[in-house]
Amino acid sequence: METFKKASAYPLSRRSVLGAGLFxxxxxxxxxxxxxxxxxxxxxxxxxxxxxxxxxxxxxxxxxxxxxxxxxxxxxxxxxxxxxxxxxxxxxxxxxxxxxxxxxxxxxxxxxxxxxxxxxxxxxxxxxxxxxxxxxxxGFATQIAYDKAKYPAGITSWADFFNVEKFPGNRSLQRHAARVLAIALLADGVSPSQLFPYDLDRAFASLDKIKNDVRVWWTAGPQARQILTDGEVDMAGLWDSDAAGAKKASKEPIEIVWDQAVVxxxxxxxxxxxxxxxxxxxxxxxxxxxxxxxxxxxxxxxxxxxxxxxxxxxxxxxxxxxxxxxxxxxRAVMLDGGKLTAQLDELTTRFESWVGL
CATH class of the missing domain: 3.40.190.10 (Periplasmic binding protein-like II)
Incomplete structure (x- = not known):
């Protein structure tokens, strides 16, 4: 499994620097x-x-x-x-x-x-x-993009993304707790109207299903785009601009999914x-x-x-x-930070610990 250390080879983006203390x-x-x-x-x-x-x-x-x-x-x-x-x-x-x-x-x-x-x-x-x-x-969206040649039947939802038996292959998600936990709950069948605040136990149980199949926890948009373009992963949850960039640059057909995009x-x-x-x-x-x-x-x-x-x-x-x-x-899901306020410290700490296990 790829490690977080790979991130250092890629430039930081405007969306990933926030909170890093790089001043x-x-x-x-x-x-x-x-x-x-x-x-x-x-x-x-x-x-x-x-x-x-x-x-x-x-x-x-x-x-x-x-x-x-x-x-x-x-x-x-x-x-x-x-x-x-x-x-x-x-x-x-x-x-x-x-x-x-x-x-x-x-x-x-x-x-x-x-x-x-x-x-x-x-x-x-x-x-x-x-x-x-x-x-x-x-706004910007985290959405699914995948190699259409490998999955000709199509991946249409986060539930498909988390179904490693039906859709085997390497995956990538952002190392960002608030966004990834929303994705994990959507994959487990939680409706957008019931998403916030997070059921953390359910979210992490959902994440457990794909942990061994997430090759890269990306930390910068160009990194996510590159690993999908190069075929290092078969599917990724990445920002819309990088999904579009990967589709344009890849030799393989990249399909982009707008359903359940997390905005x-x-x-x-x-x-x-x-x-x-x-x-x-x-x-x-x-x-x-x-x-x-x-x-x-x-x-x-x-x-x-x-x-x-x-x-x-x-x-x-x-x-x-x-x-x-x-x-x-x-067709998207809007993140609601206000409803997560009481959980932010816990969910971030717990997520970082989980990724590092």
Whole structure:
């Protein structure tokens, strides 16, 4: 069985760094941040850096600056640990960041976030836009992709993915407790409406069925894409953008399954007690009302917009590749971090122990 150590050969992605405490780049910006005050017409935003930052700057940050005159300076990479440290130290290296649903629930419960609903006009936003004191702007899915030549009859669900007798072969899943436990329960027949909070004993009993067949617990999107493309595994649960990339690059026919895709959301938040919180609320409100910019960002970064109006600016053939396209979203399962808050520490610790056994 492949080990976690293989992950070191692959670059970290924006979705896998969160919470890892990798804040070296952020430290470089800290002297400038410490000199900035609430009176300055500036805002410090924590980003993933690289192509992600280039896309968000072009389509979301620059239009905001043009409309408001507020300068945005970026700090990367994303760090949950730094967000938590700021509340304790009072030294704010960034004022705004993005979090997935599990981390936003954790941050909200720990009092690390400003109350968003008190500062932006929710009537100008879409239903469900405000999530746990964050603005949910775009989503990404963990979905099944498999080698069609090996399984010509097709794999159609997580139950099939977990059926090692009917569908023998090497598998891969992300080393991410909140997402994988949802998958394990869906595979065991739990309906989406009954998924949260997790029945942990049932989830781990389900995972036991495939443990010996999971060759790689991947930790970065490019890693998952590569091992499926190279045929190192026969099926994988991976992000939609990487599933599409594997299908395009593989010599073997790769089939992608949209049914039961597990969708996580990225939410913009303002750090609790930030001296520049007012500018942070302005940015989040602007992003929420910039449907065209969000559409362009999602096209560039291969996400799906949560704002339905954004699809008015996305070509139909491109929209159909996105996890939040209405037809796909209707068949998907949305992660609910709020309902997992009380379990997050336990499920993460238990999962890491289980993987290491």
């Amino acid at each position: 070296g780049a952020a430290m470089l910006a800290s002297p400038f941040v410490r000199r900035a005050s609430a009176a300055d017409n500036v805002l410090y935003v924590n980003t993933w850096g690289g192509d992600w930052e280039a896309s968000v700057k072009k389509f979301l940050f620059d239009p905001f600056t043009a409309d408001t005159g507020v300068e945005i300076r970026t700090v990367s990479p994303i760090s949950f640990a730094k967000l938590a440290a700021q509340k304790t130290t009072g030294v704010y290296e960034f004022d705004v960041t993005t979090l997935g649903v599990a981390d936003i629930a954790r941050a909200n419960a720990a009092g690390l976030l400003e109350t968003l609903g008190d500062h932006i006009d929710a009537t100008k936003l879409w239903k469900g836009a405000i999530y746990e004191n964050g603005l949910s702007t775009h 996580d959301q990225a939410c913009w938040v303002v750090a609790k007690d930030s001296p520049r919180a007012e500018n942070g609320f302005k940015l989040i409100s602007h992003i929420g009302q910039n449907a065209k910019g969000l559409a362009q960002f999602c096209i560039a970064d291969q996400n799906g917009p949560m704002n339905p109006k954004a699809f008015d600016f996305i070509p139909p053939d491109v929209a159909k590749t996105m996890p939040t396209y209405p037809d796909h979203l209707a």
